[in-house]
Amino acid sequence: MNLWSRIRENAVLYIGILVIFYMLAPIVVIAIFSFNDPTGKFNFEWAGFTTQYWAGAFDNEEINRSLWLSIRLAFFTSLGATILGTLIALALVRYEFFGRKAANLLIVIPIATPEVVIGAALLSLFVYASAALGFTTLLIAHIMFSISFAVIVVRSRLIGFDRRLEEAAADLGAAPLTTFFRITLPLLAPGIAGALMLTFALSVDDFVISNFNAGAEVTFPLYIFGANQRGIPVQVNVIATILFAVTIIAMTFVILQQRRAEKMVEKRADDDKKASVAIPI
Amino acid sequence: METSPARPDAERSGSPAAAGDGRGSVELQGVTKKFGTFTAVDDIDLEIGDGEFFTMLGPSGCGKTTTLRMIAGFEQPTQGEVLIDGQDVAGLPAYKRPTNTVFQNYALFPHMTLEENVAFGLKRKKVPKDEIKRRVADELERVGLSGEATRKPAQLSGGQQQRVALARALVNLPKVLLLDEPLGALDLKLRKGLQVELKKIQEEVGITFVYVTHDQEEALTMSDRIAIMNKGRIEQCAGPEEVYEKPATTFVAGFIGVSNLLPARVISGSEVAIEDGPTVSTPDAAGFTTGEELFAVVRPEKLEVSTPGQAPGDRPGIEGVVESSLFLGTATQLGVTVADGSKLTVLVPNASEEERQRLPGGGARVYLSWEPEHMHLVTESPGEDGTENFQPMQTQDQGDQTK
Numbered sequence: 001m002n003l004w005s006r007i008r009e010n011a012v013l014y015i016g017i018l019v020i021f022y023m024l025a026p027i028v029v030i031a032i033f034s035f036n037d038p039t040g041k042f043n044f045e046w047a048g049f050t051t052q053y054w055a056g057a058f059d060n061e062e063i064n065r066s067l068w069l070s071i072r073l074a075f076f077t078s079l080g081a082t083i084l085g086t087l088i089a090l091a092l093v094r095y096e097f098f099g100r101k102a103a104n105l106l107i108v109i110p111i112a113t114p115e116v117v118i119g120a121a122l123l124s125l126f127v128y129a130s131a132a133l134g135f136t137t138l139l140i141a142h143i144m145f146s147i148s149f150a151v152i153v154v155r156s157r158l159i160g161f162d163r164r165l166e167e168a169a170a171d172l173g174a175a176p177l178t179t180f181f182r183i184t185l186p187l188l189a190p191g192i193a194g195a196l197m198l199t200f201a202l203s204v205d206d207f208v209i210s211n212f213n214a215g216a217e218v219t220f221p222l223y224i225f226g227a228n229q230r231g232i233p234v235q236v237n238v239i240a241t242i243l244f245a246v247t248i249i250a251m252t253f254v255i256l257q258q259r260r261a262e263k264m265v266e267k268r269a270d271d272d273k274k275a276s277v278a279i280p281i
Numbered sequence: 282m283e284t285s286p287a288r289p290d291a292e293r294s295g296s297p298a299a300a301g302d303g304r305g306s307v308e309l310q311g312v313t314k315k316f317g318t319f320t321a322v323d324d325i326d327l328e329i330g331d332g333e334f335f336t337m338l339g340p341s342g343c344g345k346t347t348t349l350r351m352i353a354g355f356e357q358p359t360q361g362e363v364l365i366d367g368q369d370v371a372g373l374p375a376y377k378r379p380t381n382t383v384f385q386n387y388a389l390f391p392h393m394t395l396e397e398n399v400a401f402g403l404k405r406k407k408v409p410k411d412e413i414k415r416r417v418a419d420e421l422e423r424v425g426l427s428g429e430a431t432r433k434p435a436q437l438s439g440g441q442q443q444r445v446a447l448a449r450a451l452v453n454l455p456k457v458l459l460l461d462e463p464l465g466a467l468d469l470k471l472r473k474g475l476q477v478e479l480k481k482i483q484e485e486v487g488i489t490f491v492y493v494t495h496d497q498e499e500a501l502t503m504s505d506r507i508a509i510m511n512k513g514r515i516e517q518c519a520g521p522e523e524v525y526e527k528p529a530t531t532f533v534a535g536f537i538g539v540s541n542l543l544p545a546r547v548i549s550g551s552e553v554a555i556e557d558g559p560t561v562s563t564p565d566a567a568g569f570t571t572g573e574e575l576f577a578v579v580r581p582e583k584l585e586v587s588t589p590g591q592a593p594g595d596r597p598g599i600e601g602v603v604e605s606s607l608f609l610g611t612a613t614q615l616g617v618t619v620a621d622g623s624k625l626t627v628l629v630p631n632a633s634e635e636e637r638q639r640l641p642g643g644g645a646r647v648y649l650s651w652e653p654e655h656m657h658l659v660t661e662s663p664g665e666d667g668t669e670n671f672q673p674m675q676t677q678d679q680g681d682q683t684k
Contacts, residue, residue, distance in 0.1 A: 167355055168388040170375040172402035172453065179376075182401075186392050 027244060034237035041231030053234040057242070060235045066223035067239060073135070073219065074203035077142040081199040084143070085150025086192060092151070093158040110148045118145055119212035126213060133215025141213045142206060146199040153198060157191030190257050197250050204243070304366050305331040305456040305489035307352055312361035314347050314513075321347040323513035324361070329457075329491060329506075334483050336492045338500040339510035340536070345493045348510075349459050352491060354378045366456055376405075381450035382459040386466060387442045389434035395421065395445050396430045402453040420452040423482070440471045451482070457489045464499065476502055497537050501525065509533045516662060532662035534578045541584070541625040542576040543599070545658070553577060553658065557620035561597040565658040575660050581628035583655040586615065586641065589648045598650030601625065603641050613640055617649060625649060 007014065033043055037050035058064050091097075092104055110118065122141045123133075131137055165187065169179040185192075207221040214222060224236055307329040314322040322344040329335045337345040350356040351363055354375035363370050370378055381402065390398050396417055403413045421427050424444035434442055443463060450458055463479075464472045480503045483490050494500055500507050501521045508518040509532070517529040528534035531542055544556040547569045554560045555577055569575060589600055604624070605616035608631075615627040627649060631637055641647050 162388065164384055164386070164388040165390060167375070168382070168384060168390070169401070170355075171353060171380070171382045172449070173376050173405035174401070175376055178405065183390060 030237050031241045031244070034234060034241050036234060036237075038234065043232055043234050043237065053238050057235055057238045060233050062218075063220075063223065063233065063235050063239065066218045066220045069135075069217060070204050070220035073138055073142060074200045076139055077146055077203040078196045078200035080139070080143040081146035081150045082154075082192060082195045085147050085195055085199075086154045086188070088147070089151050089154040089158055093155055093161075107148055107151050110145050115145070115206075115208040119209040122209065123212040133213055134217055137213045137215065138210060138217060138219070141209050142203045145206075145209060146202050149198050149202060150195040153195040154188065154191045157188055157194075161187065190254070193257070194254050197254060201247060306364075306366060307335075307457055307489065307491060308362075308364040308367075309348070309352075310362045310364070312348070312351060312358045312363060314344070314351060314356060315359045320513050322351070322358075325510075325513075325515050327508060327515070327518070329489060332487045332489055334480065334490045334492065334503055334505045336494060336500040336504035336507045337510055338494055338497060338507050338536070340495055342512075343510040344513040345495075345510050346461055349382075349461055349491060349493050352457070353380055353382050353459050379456040380459055381453050381455040381457075382461065383443075383446045383450050383463045385462045387434075387446040389442055389445055389449070391434055394431050394433055395426060395437075398434065398445060399449045399452050401449065406453070416452055420448040423451075424448045439467050440475065443467060443475065447479075447482070451486065451488070454486075455488065457491060460490060460492045462494055463492075464496075465494070472499070479503060501537070509536060511536075511662060527657050528578060528659050530659050530662040531576055534576070534657075534659050539581050539626050539628075541579050541581065542659075543579070543619075543623065543625075544621065545575055545577045547571050547573045547575065547658075555597075555599065558599040559597045561653055561656060563653055563656060563658065565656075569658065569660075573660075575658050578657045578659050579625075579651050579655060581614070581626040582612075582630070583651050584625065584627045584649045585651065586627055586629060587648050587650065588641075589646050591648070596650040597653060597656070598648050599625075600646065600648050603643055603645045603647055606640065606642060608637075613637060615640070615647075617647060619649075 037048040039047045169183045309327040339345050399417045509516045511532045517533045534540040545553045548554050552562045601617040601619040607614040613629045617625045
């Protein structure tokens with residue numbers, strides 16, 4: 001009776017804990033099994049504790065190659081997608097032109113399209129153009145599906161942007177280019193950083209589209225998928241855990257930055273600027 | 282106030298003597314600005330003299346901010362010319378104009394410290410580093426923020442931010458300083474203090490100030506001359522005393538302080554007949570054609586209350602019924618309805634409690650009289666059709682936000 005009422009009172013809390021456990025359990029399992037010392041070729045059963053795979057995290061030549069490819073690919077993808085995404089966002093928010101509303105909508109379509117479809121479509125395009133599949137086609141494919149995300153992240157930052165700051169800069173004698181680099185860009189920086197990280201993560205993570213367009217190249221996710229047939233080396237768990245940790249650190253950094261920026265804006269937006277921003281995803 | 286007031290600039294009314302030859306003069310010739318089909322500024326002419334504290338006053342949507350933005354270079358006139366220091370600035374972008382602006386919400390750069398904010402303009406002009414340092418320090422000193430130089434704008438109060446905005450503009454020693462409702466976001470007490478400070482600074486640096494506000498009291502306190510704007514036009518441009526004592530139109534009379542408008546008709550070059558009231562001889566009538574319908578303005582503090590039938594001397598007056606009586610502290614305000622149905626406001630200074638007790642209460646019949654020289658004739662404002670205005674400024678960002 002007493003127990004029952006306590007459960008009832010704290011139901012939301014308990015359910016919340018269960019949901020979080022449900023979400024994080026697979027990641028925790030991965031991290032735990034990076035310390036496993038499997039007896040067979042499959043790393044599914046706990047056989048004993050060891051740190052040997054952490055010590056030799058980068059001993060597997062094949063893993064290293066695929067990981068390095070994925071990182072290079074993600075680096076150029078995030079760069080390309082964020083530059084293009086920022087420029088597109090600027091165009092969509094700052095300029096009136098024919099078809100702007102339509103463009104605003106079209107830009108999110110790749111997000112809604114099934115990856116299989118995008119992957120297959122890109123492959124047929126590449127074949128049609130008789131392009132050799134490899135790093136370049138992978139990069140083109142990754143930038144293509146990442147742009148939308150970059151646009152959305154930067155655009156939300158731009159919509160809340162106080163244009164008078166740019167007028168103030170011009171008023172103080174700054175030519176348009178100076179204004180862009182001294183005022184616009186620094187103030188957009190949190191959004192741009194967010195776009196860089198998001199697109200980087202999307203690229204590292206991608207399997208479906210890469211699978212269609214990689215040719216002979218093997219990205220990290222493709223490697224894991226292939227290795228799954230033969231038994232995944234424990235190093236994969238180690239590297240996955242490292243990637244996860246790096247992501248968490250980066251996310252924390254971004255969130256803290258964002259919060260600081262928001263606080264500033266909040267304080268400044270006294271009366272006239274109550275921007276109600278809805279991001280259509 | 283028959284004779285010219287003590288203020289020396291009052292006679293500069295129509296066109297200031299200094300215009301055209303001063304380094305900080307601003308001239309607008311037939312300037313019109315249209316946004317689509319909406320005419321924000323309608324064919325205005327202005328001459329602002331060097332070192333003058335000039336105010337553009339009017340309700341929101343009257344075109345004052347748009348006019349300021351055309352001087353700053355943020356908007357290009359649809360028609361007409363803007364001259365700064367005698368030079369046509371058409372096609373000169375904002376960053377090349379010898380003007381600086383204090384923005385309504387300050388527009389301080391949030392990612393820079395106060396020092397960096399204030400130094401921004403000097404850096405663009407490639408002023409030597411040590412000179413920048415010195416001038417920025419001096420300017421922050423002037424506005425009393427030396428101790429906060431390394432802080433970010435978000436860490437300051439509204440009043441402090443306003444001072445930084447002023448310092449950031451003034452440090453560049455512009456020919457003309459443009460101020461767009463700079464005190465609008467501050468509370469009353471702070472605003473009063475800063476009004477005095479602003480006026481002091483302006484006299485100190487001698488830079489031409491073009492000040493935009495919708496606050497009539499602010500305009501009266503600080504300005505050398507005021508242009509009262511309505512619906513894109515300038516209704517009157519004169520010194521504060523003249524604007525108050527001799528409003529040119531019904532709009533000006535109503536916008537500057539409380540005023541009583543009595544419909545009247547000119548019957549000769551020296552007389553007007555007040556509707557349902559006396560015929561008053563006034564030199565003002567000479568400026569109008571006989572038969573013209575207009576309004577006689579008498580300020581509330583110039584009306585004297587007495588009992589009907591006991592009219593003092595031969596002063597003109599009108600009878601009415603007291604509708605309301607409000608104790609305001611320094612004065613008592615009476616609302617009186619007169620024969621033609623219009624409501625007049627009377628302000629009686631509170632000399633003593635005894636005197637206040639003697640004032641007529643609600644329903645009492647009273648006789649309101651005034652000295653003929655306290656009555657002034659105004660014409661009806663053009664385009665007084667009561668249509669709602671919209672504020673054309675910042676249409677750009679707002680359009681983006683509602684998307």
